[in-house]
Amino acid sequence: MKAAIYFVCLCVFSNIIVVSAILDVIVGAVAHFTDRLFQKDDLLEPFDYERLKTDLKDSLYGQHIASEVVLKAVSGFMTDKHPSKPLVLSFHGGTGVGKNHVSNIIARSIYKKGETSKHVHVFISEHHFPHKEQVGTYKFQLQQWIRGNVSSFPHSMFIFDEMDKMNPGLIDAIKPFLDHYPHVDGVSYRKAIFIFLSNDGASVINQIAFDSWMDGEERENLQMNSRGMETNIFRDVFNAKNSGFWHSTLIDAHLIDHFIPFLPLEYRHVRHCVIDQMAALNITAKDGLADRVAQELLYFPTQEKIFSVKGCKSVRQKLLLHV
Numbered sequence: 001m002k003a004a005i006y007f008v009c010l011c012v013f014s015n016i017i018v019v020s021a022i023l024d025v026i027v028g029a030v031a032h033f034t035d036r037l038f039q040k041d042d043l044l045e046p047f048d049y050e051r052l053k054t055d056l057k058d059s060l061y062g063q064h065i066a067s068e069v070v071l072k073a074v075s076g077f078m079t080d081k082h083p084s085k086p087l088v089l090s091f092h093g094g095t096g097v098g099k100n101h102v103s104n105i106i107a108r109s110i111y112k113k114g115e116t117s118k119h120v121h122v123f124i125s126e127h128h129f130p131h132k133e134q135v136g137t138y139k140f141q142l143q144q145w146i147r148g149n150v151s152s153f154p155h156s157m158f159i160f161d162e163m164d165k166m167n168p169g170l171i172d173a174i175k176p177f178l179d180h181y182p183h184v185d186g187v188s189y190r191k192a193i194f195i196f197l198s199n200d201g202a203s204v205i206n207q208i209a210f211d212s213w214m215d216g217e218e219r220e221n222l223q224m225n226s227r228g229m230e231t232n233i234f235r236d237v238f239n240a241k242n243s244g245f246w247h248s249t250l251i252d253a254h255l256i257d258h259f260i261p262f263l264p265l266e267y268r269h270v271r272h273c274v275i276d277q278m279a280a281l282n283i284t285a286k287d288g289l290a291d292r293v294a295q296e297l298l299y300f301p302t303q304e305k306i307f308s309v310k311g312c313k314s315v316r317q318k319l320l321l322h323v
């Protein structure tokens with residue numbers, strides 16, 4: 001009797017195992033199929049230098065330095081069949097001046113689905129990695145995430161926002177991916193793109209823009225090497241109280257390809273942003289609406305009021321108050 005019960009149990013149990021194994025295979029196959037189907041229209045856009053140039057010219061205001069460097073860096077990288085390392089860009093500047101906006105423009109030039117592509121991965125320090133004590137777990141997850149995505153799609157893009165608030169342990173975790181290694185644990189990261197965004201260096205950039213304005217210089221004459229911009233940004237960034245670490249770690253190892261300053265925006269640039277938002281919201285331009293909205297924003301320095309305190313950040317919200 002006992003033997004019969006054992007026999008029945010064994011049959012039921014082995015049937016369960018067989019059924020679950022079959023189910024596993026079916027679920028895996030369906031997932032793989034839908035994944036392929038989904039990926040089919042989420043691929044690379046054939047790279048077009050002129051399209052990126054036009055997009056930067058038409059939709060980015062007041063950032064001639066960023067525009068030039070981004071165009072050269074991205075087109076050089078995307079047309080290089082055998083890059084020796086991933087492209088690593090570091091964007092610096094005050095709030096609302098276009099750092100995220102340029103990341104989206106770059107994504108539009110690379111992926112068919114632009115910034116909504118699933119190959120664009122955005123990490124916001126305080127949102128994704130809020131707890132200091134969990135840095136070990138974050139580190140593991142972040143490395144697995146980058147590794148998994150790059151192995152299935154080498155041209156993946158990783159954007160790290162609020163880099164100045166990033167835990168040093170996490171910076172160490174991504175360091176090997178940014179280097180010249182042909183492979184890290186069997187995966188090549190040479191076609192990936194990493195973009196770091198931070199407000200570090202903003203005070204130096206703003207001061208240089210102000211001095212240049214005071215001297216009556218054309219804004220467009222400001223270059224990376226004018227008025228010691230590059231050196232002063234480095235100095236400021238290295239000495240930043242909380243965030244000096246990421247720069248010293250990544251800069252010392254020469255892992256960042258381009259430091260890109262974003263200038264503070266003037267009234268005329270903000271006005272352009274208002275007009276863009278009016279078009280996006282289908283609002284007809286009348287009664288000097290663009291000027292009224294642009295005038296409502298705050299400008300600095302207190303006396304001269306030349307640069308927008310929040311760039312173009314709250315333009316949409318201000319505009320909505322008028323409709």
Ligand SMILES: Nc1ncnc2c1ncn2[C@@H]1O[C@H](COP(=O)(O)OP(=O)(O)OP(=O)(O)O)[C@@H](O)[C@H]1O
Binds near residue numbers: 060093094099
């Ligand atoms: N230079 C610019 N040219 C055109 N539009 C801009 C520019 N700067 C900002 N904008 C507009 O303002 C919005 C907010 O800017 P964005 O998020 O790029 O700022 P940010 O520099 O990343 O700021 P933060 O440091 O606060 O994250 C953008 O989505 C874009 O619509």
